[in-house]
Amino acid sequence: MENNMNQDEILLKEEVNTQQEVLADGTYGKVLINGSTPVFSGSEPAINPAPVVLIEEEKGDDVSFKKYALPAVIYAIIHTYCLYRNTDAVTYPISMLITLVLMGIARKRDGFSLIADKNGDKRLGLFYVISLMLLSISKFMTANSTLLWIDGFAITVLIFSFVLHLYADTKGWDIFSWAIGIMATLMRPISCIADPFYDTHSWLSKRKDGDKPKNKNLAAIIAGLCIAVPLLFVVVALLASADLVFSSMLEHIVDLIELPDNIEDYFGITIMLVWSLWLFYTVFRSLSKGKTGTHEARNIGINPVVAITFTSLLSAVYLLFSVIQIVYLFMGNMTLPENYTYAEYAHEGFYQLLAVSIMNFAIVMTCKRLFSDNTVLKVILTIIGACTYIMIASSAFRMFMYIEVYHLTFLRVFVLWFLAVLAVCLAYLIFYLYADRFPIYNACMVTVTVMYLVFAFANPDYHIAKYDMNYLNKAVDTKEYSGTVEYYLMYEISPDAVPAYVGNERLLSEYYLLDGDDTYKKEDQHLRNFNYSRNRAYKLKNHK
Numbered sequence: 001m002e003n004n005m006n007q008d009e010i011l012l013k014e015e016v017n018t019q020q021e022v023l024a025d026g027t028y029g030k031v032l033i034n035g036s037t038p039v040f041s042g043s044e045p046a047i048n049p050a051p052v053v054l055i056e057e058e059k060g061d062d063v064s065f066k067k068y069a070l071p072a073v074i075y076a077i078i079h080t081y082c083l084y085r086n087t088d089a090v091t092y093p094i095s096m097l098i099t100l101v102l103m104g105i106a107r108k109r110d111g112f113s114l115i116a117d118k119n120g121d122k123r124l125g126l127f128y129v130i131s132l133m134l135l136s137i138s139k140f141m142t143a144n145s146t147l148l149w150i151d152g153f154a155i156t157v158l159i160f161s162f163v164l165h166l167y168a169d170t171k172g173w174d175i176f177s178w179a180i181g182i183m184a185t186l187m188r189p190i191s192c193i194a195d196p197f198y199d200t201h202s203w204l205s206k207r208k209d210g211d212k213p214k215n216k217n218l219a220a221i222i223a224g225l226c227i228a229v230p231l232l233f234v235v236v237a238l239l240a241s242a243d244l245v246f247s248s249m250l251e252h253i254v255d256l257i258e259l260p261d262n263i264e265d266y267f268g269i270t271i272m273l274v275w276s277l278w279l280f281y282t283v284f285r286s287l288s289k290g291k292t293g294t295h296e297a298r299n300i301g302i303n304p305v306v307a308i309t310f311t312s313l314l315s316a317v318y319l320l321f322s323v324i325q326i327v328y329l330f331m332g333n334m335t336l337p338e339n340y341t342y343a344e345y346a347h348e349g350f351y352q353l354l355a356v357s358i359m360n361f362a363i364v365m366t367c368k369r370l371f372s373d374n375t376v377l378k379v380i381l382t383i384i385g386a387c388t389y390i391m392i393a394s395s396a397f398r399m400f401m402y403i404e405v406y407h408l409t410f411l412r413v414f415v416l417w418f419l420a421v422l423a424v425c426l427a428y429l430i431f432y433l434y435a436d437r438f439p440i441y442n443a444c445m446v447t448v449t450v451m452y453l454v455f456a457f458a459n460p461d462y463h464i465a466k467y468d469m470n471y472l473n474k475a476v477d478t479k480e481y482s483g484t485v486e487y488y489l490m491y492e493i494s495p496d497a498v499p500a501y502v503g504n505e506r507l508l509s510e511y512y513l514l515d516g517d518d519t520y521k522k523e524d525q526h527l528r529n530f531n532y533s534r535n536r537a538y539k540l541k542n543h544k
Contacts (some may be wrong), residue, residue, distance in 0.1 A: 018050075052174050068106055069281065078098045081528075082528075092137075095136070097136075100132065103163075106284045113127060133389070138151050142533050143494045144494040146414065177441070195282060196285075301371075311377070325394045351395055385426055396421055407467070407468050409493075410460060461497040490512055495533050504542060
């Protein structure tokens with residue numbers, strides 16, 4: 001034992017420097033000097049040991065500030081100028097192009113490419129970029145409010161899906177995984193809500209020592225500007241409304257900038273600037289931390305007998321319903337009650353069948369995710385999918401019957417398009433039942449995006465107007481009632497349809513949605529507010 005202890009002491013002396021030091025109470029103790037850190041090892045307890053210094057972790061990151069601050073500021077300015085109360089004009093694709101460039105700069109500063117994912121694949125990234133640009137172009141090419149809303153929704157989903165695709169390894173993700181991932185990406189900036197302030201402080205505090213006075217002044221200047229900007233908006237607006245000469249002078253100064261006239265717009269612009277800057281910065285700041293989460297599609301493993309029980313009952317009902325649709329509806333062997341038309345029958349049943357079809361899609365997708373893999377369950381889900389196709393066909397058949405009597409509107413055409421999209425995505429889902437590695441989200445996302453872009457750029461309102469006008473011309477000859485169709489063409493259809501009215505002076509002159517031409521001429525023809533469809537309709541109506 002003693003020999004071992006002596007050997008250990010010899011080794012310790014070779015590896016660690018030792019020295020004798022007088023302790024605070026006058027006794028001697030051995031202090032081991034391990035590097036630069038003294039450690040007391042004597043038998044006597046040391047009095048007043050050296051205090052432990054806790055270094056507080058710095059919250060800010062000056063490196064992130066250098067990477068994201070300037071792109072975020074540029075994005076906020078461009079985004080606010082282009083899109084503030086102006087989401088259907090030529091400035092939208094300009095804003096989108098600049099946004100993608102700034103995203104590319106932020107990605108490059110992180111050491112990545114704009115379109116390459118974590119595995120180096122650029123194909124899907126290129127698709128995202130092209131689709132976002134085309135959707136933004138659609139924003140100023142149409143005046144249809146429904147298309148404009150869908151454009152905006154699709155852009156929001158695609159851009160967050162795009163950044164998630166760039167920063168996360170999404171192999172093996174299903175639709176549920178992507179939905180969770182996109183929602184997490186939307187919410188994740190909240191965890192970085194204060195990071196812009198911390199990062200700015202860190203960047204200012206880590207400047208060279210010789211620049212410390214300048215840094216303090218710079219911080220003070222930035223703080224003063226943050227206070228001054230919103231105050232200036234309010235004060236200038238109040239003074240402009242108080243003095244006509246001052247207001248006139250300001251109008252000449254800011255004519256090229258085209259500032260708004262109302263006080264609430266100044267508050268709105270300020271809020272949009274701050275929101276845009278914070279959003280851009282925090283999205284890339286949070287994603288650069290690498291905490292994108294893992295959402296790989298994993299079967300939860302619930303006993304499949306549960307699913308087999310309820311899906312088998314559903315499939316039995318669906319099979320009976322499908323037989324009725326084939327025999328009575330598709331083959332025309334149906335006898336309707338007295339005073340009950342096929343159009344009324346079609347209209348009343350369409351939306352219920354559409355709801356059931358969407359519900360079946362959700363059932364198949366949910367069963368795939370929740371329940372353990374089972375051959376019987378797959379067969380039953382496939383039967384439900386096949387019955388859903390019959391329901392989709394029945395819905396489309398009913399809608400065509402309804403259109404034959406009441407003719408076209410945008411909603412009726414859009415519903416037919418939606419049924420076609422649902423049919424394709426259902427085929428992907430059935431295939432996914434038997435092929436776990438099939439990238440179902442990417443397949444559905446690409447298909448829906450392409451089909452929507454084709455639909456939007458085809459100018460559906462123009463073709464609807466042509467179809468309905470053809471009916472009106474026939475109705476004049478047959479003396480049929482056509483008031484509902486005329487009302488729709490004059491008061492409800494969007495300006496996208498106006499080119500179809502060329503040659504019909506009555507429809508051109510009475511088209512309602514372009515009334516108030518003076519307002520349109522003054523505001524909407526400005527470059528910032530230019531919308532191709534409205535501008536074209538205005539010129540056609542006024543023969544310019």
